[in-house]
Amino acid sequence: MTIEQRMRASLPSLTRAERQAATHILSHFPMSALGSITMLASAAEVSAPTVVRLVQKLGFKGYADYQAALRAEVGRLLAAPSALPGQAPRLHPMQAFAAQAIANIQMTLDQIAAPEFDAAAALLADPGRHVAIMGGRLTHAHAGYMATLLRVIRPGVTCVSDHPTGWQQALLDLRTGDVVVIFDIRRYEANAIHMAELAARQGARIVLVTDHGLSPAAGYAHHILPCRITMPAAWDSTVTILMLVEALLGRVQGHCADQVQDRLNRLEDVFAKTRIFRTPTPER
Amino acid sequence: MTIEQRMRASLPSLTRAERQAATHILSHFPMSALGSITMLASAAEVSAPTVVRLVQKLGFKGYADYQAALRAEVGRLLAAPSALPGQAPRLHPMQAFAAQAIANIQMTLDQIAAPEFDAAAALLADPGRHVAIMGGRLTHAHAGYMATLLRVIRPGVTCVSDHPTGWQQALLDLRTGDVVVIFDIRRYEANAIHMAELAARQGARIVLVTDHGLSPAAGYAHHILPCRITMPAAWDSTVTILMLVEALLGRVQGHCADQVQDRLNRLEDVFAKTRIFRTPTPER
DNA sequence: AATGAAATGAAAAATTCTTGACAGAACGCA
DNA sequence: TGCGTTCTGTCAAGAATTTTTCATTTCATT
Numbered sequence: 001m002t003i004e005q006r007m008r009a010s011l012p013s014l015t016r017a018e019r020q021a022a023t024h025i026l027s028h029f030p031m032s033a034l035g036s037i038t039m040l041a042s043a044a045e046v047s048a049p050t051v052v053r054l055v056q057k058l059g060f061k062g063y064a065d066y067q068a069a070l071r072a073e074v075g076r077l078l079a080a081p082s083a084l085p086g087q088a089p090r091l092h093p094m095q096a097f098a099a100q101a102i103a104n105i106q107m108t109l110d111q112i113a114a115p116e117f118d119a120a121a122a123l124l125a126d127p128g129r130h131v132a133i134m135g136g137r138l139t140h141a142h143a144g145y146m147a148t149l150l151r152v153i154r155p156g157v158t159c160v161s162d163h164p165t166g167w168q169q170a171l172l173d174l175r176t177g178d179v180v181v182i183f184d185i186r187r188y189e190a191n192a193i194h195m196a197e198l199a200a201r202q203g204a205r206i207v208l209v210t211d212h213g214l215s216p217a218a219g220y221a222h223h224i225l226p227c228r229i230t231m232p233a234a235w236d237s238t239v240t241i242l243m244l245v246e247a248l249l250g251r252v253q254g255h256c257a258d259q260v261q262d263r264l265n266r267l268e269d270v271f272a273k274t275r276i277f278r279t280p281t282p283e284r
Numbered sequence: 285m286t287i288e289q290r291m292r293a294s295l296p297s298l299t300r301a302e303r304q305a306a307t308h309i310l311s312h313f314p315m316s317a318l319g320s321i322t323m324l325a326s327a328a329e330v331s332a333p334t335v336v337r338l339v340q341k342l343g344f345k346g347y348a349d350y351q352a353a354l355r356a357e358v359g360r361l362l363a364a365p366s367a368l369p370g371q372a373p374r375l376h377p378m379q380a381f382a383a384q385a386i387a388n389i390q391m392t393l394d395q396i397a398a399p400e401f402d403a404a405a406a407l408l409a410d411p412g413r414h415v416a417i418m419g420g421r422l423t424h425a426h427a428g429y430m431a432t433l434l435r436v437i438r439p440g441v442t443c444v445s446d447h448p449t450g451w452q453q454a455l456l457d458l459r460t461g462d463v464v465v466i467f468d469i470r471r472y473e474a475n476a477i478h479m480a481e482l483a484a485r486q487g488a489r490i491v492l493v494t495d496h497g498l499s500p501a502a503g504y505a506h507h508i509l510p511c512r513i514t515m516p517a518a519w520d521s522t523v524t525i526l527m528l529v530e531a532l533l534g535r536v537q538g539h540c541a542d543q544v545q546d547r548l549n550r551l552e553d554v555f556a557k558t559r560i561f562r563t564p565t566p567e568r
Numbered sequence: 569a570a571t572g573a574a575a576t577g578a579a580a581a582a583t584t585c586t587t588g589a590c591a592g593a594a595c596g597c598a
Numbered sequence: 599t600g601c602g603t604t605c606t607g608t609c610a611a612g613a614a615t616t617t618t619t620c621a622t623t624t625c626a627t628t
């Protein structure tokens with residue numbers, strides 16, 4: 001068990017100040033512990049003795065002992081960053097899953113043409129076009145996520161409800177040149193196909209995020225972004241879809257970086273006023 | 285220019301003992317600088333003053349100054365492994381994004397303890413416990429996705445609304461032994477912390493999915509699953525969070541595979557009847 | 569070989585760091 | 599409210615570390 005995990009595990013059994021110190025250490029791992037206890041303590045806004053008591057609770061003799069152990073661990077980590085050769089004979093299911101997810105991401109990259117990706121990003125970055133985003137049963141969450149973040153970048157973003165009438169109503173507001181992003185993966189849904197067809201008739205540009213099998217809506221789409229989603233499990237994995245969404249958003253942001261900063265600042269302001277987020281001062 | 289490069293560059297202009305020290309440092313980079321100058325000097329078989337003179341030639345004020353700079357550099361290196369110098373020959377932004385996402389997934393794996401993961405999955409698989417899932421502004425979509433899929437596996441799953449009163453109402457139904465899954469990543473939200481605290485008081489088991497910075501809610505959580513989310517961009521990436529969610533779901537399904545099949549069949553039936561999905565016949 | 573400049577390490581001095589003791593503060597409980 | 603427990607920061611002593619000083623060695627040059 002690594003020191004980091006040990007500290008994480010004992011987090012609940014610590015006192016307030018100790019937990020404050022531990023949280024700081026963990027969130028700046030392992031940087032924080034490589035310096036002197038004085039620096040660490042002041043950075044975490046606790047006293048040095050508190051840090052000593054913390055590491056003693058973790059089973060170390062003192063700060064020096066703790067630091068020596070940590071140094072050894074960091075050294076090991078840097079020497080072999082995650083890819084230890086010749087082992088991993090019995091993979092944990094979590095690791096097997098991650099390996100497949102990584103493979104999917106890489107295959108997705110090979111599959112998607114860069115011009116297609118860029119074109120889709122350019123469409124989304126055009127402030128003159130409204131953007132409507134629609135997902136299916138499994139991809140509704142992705143649509144919502146994309147809408148939330150895209151709204152930070154630019155105005156005029158709608159997340160089409162998955163209520164039976166939601167997408168039909170969205171068609172009402174659709175004008176020529178608007179962008180409709182449709183997520184539709186295996187177990188392709190009739191909604192998506194109809195939406196694509198009708199939106200295309202109204203002159204909208206259709207961006208379709210689908211799986212390798214290609215949604216039937218592909219026939220109406222102007223830009224198709226296929227993702228690898230197959231897993232050696234009962235379900236598919238939508239990790240690649242989320243990655244694609246975030247990559248798109250990053251590209252869109254690149255297109256309109258100047259506006260974004262202003263919008264971000266205003267957003268911060270709103271959040272500060274509504275006190276949704278905790279204040280800079282740590283909990284108490 | 286990194287410290288390592290600087291040292292390598294100035295190698296020829298050093299004296300014998302200094303070069304001996306520098307060679308030792310470079311061949312054990314960056315471990316060497318984590319310890320005291322005394323240890324380093326004896327390991328390199330030179331005197332401590334020689335090391336001081338070496339780092340002063342490199343432009344540092346003294347050993348302490350040098351060590352602080354090196355720590356900062358190592359910290360940067362560990363935070364963004366894909367930012368390793370000397371590679372990346374003009375990748376497409378999409379590829380750069382994917383590379384970082386993959387790195388994040390791998391680092392997340394190293395960070396999460398398998399027992400922690402398994403324990404969380406076991407909790408979620410226990411049909412005797414209700415499960416409430418709650419996300420923040422950015423992670424609400426993930427919470428919804430998890431709830432959607434978890435409901436396929438087992439009954440008794442609630443997705444807590446992010447309306448101001450939603451999570452408070454969810455507390456009403458909470459019984460001892462129930463499971464509360466909380467997503468809370470950077471820009472930690474007060475909601476999550478309060479929910480964790482109150483739910484813990486009511487005897488619920490708290491599973492916290494957070495970032496490496498550790499949500500303040502960690503103090504109340506019984507199982508902490510930290511994900512790497514940092515990206516070399518304006519935003520963080522929640523890809524690893526989704527991967528973790530899906531990996532968890534896969535594990536949960538493994539625990540109750542028999543029940544799932546039955547539920548899946550009934551689900552298919554329901555969908556067929558409501559005609560949400562298109563029929564097996566291709567489109568048109 | 570002799571000389572002087574540069575380099576090196578030993579030891580002392582100065583600084584910084586760690587940790588134990590103590591007292592005030594916070595908290596739970598009756 | 600009052601009491602006892604636990605927690606936490608301040609302080610100071612002791613330990614360790616860094617840095618300066620200085621004597622010795624090495625090496626090139628005359």
